Amino acid sequence: MLGVRISDKLIHLVCFAGLAGSWTFWFPLNSWKKHSVRNILICVVGVALYGILDEWHQSFTPYREVSAYDWLADVGGAILGSVSGCFLMRLLAKVPRRAGGKSI
Numbered sequence: 001m002l003g004v005r006i007s008d009k010l011i012h013l014v015c016f017a018g019l020a021g022s023w024t025f026w027f028p029l030n031s032w033k034k035h036s037v038r039n040i041l042i043c044v045v046g047v048a049l050y051g052i053l054d055e056w057h058q059s060f061t062p063y064r065e066v067s068a069y070d071w072l073a074d075v076g077g078a079i080l081g082s083v084s085g086c087f088l089m090r091l092l093a094k095v096p097r098r099a100g101g102k103s104i
Contacts, residue, residue, distance in 0.1 A: 009073040012051075016077030017084070020047045024085025029093040032086060040082040047078035 023043045032039060051074030058064040 009069060012070050012073035013077040013080065016047055016051060016074040017081035018077075019050070020044065020078040020081030021085040021088075022081075023047065024082060024089055027089070029089060032089040032093055036086050036090070040079075040086055043082040043085070044075070044078045047081070048075045051075065051078070 020043045023046060024039065027035075027039045048071075051071050054074070055066045055071050059066045
């Protein structure tokens with residue numbers, strides 16, 4: 001893939017979507033049915049704050065620049081990852097569990 005240029009905004013979106021999606025596993029499965037919006041908001045706000053810290057950190061790194069557009073891509077990724085994680089967690093909550101509490 002030499003010569004292919006990928007937008008850094010797309011990279012921000014994908015990376016922060018992965019981060020937010022992984023944060024959805026922090027909440028118990030049974031909480032997603034009642035508290036989906038709350039869980040999504042917590043993930044989005046947490047990842048957005050991390051994005052601000054990441055941009056601030058870049059201000060101390062030579063040849064890097066701070067960009068509000070990068071942060072907006074971070075927030076977009078947080079929303080995408082959190083909503084995707086919500087759907088996945090709600091799907092996993094429907095999977096029947098084995099007796100004895102042991103997972104497969």
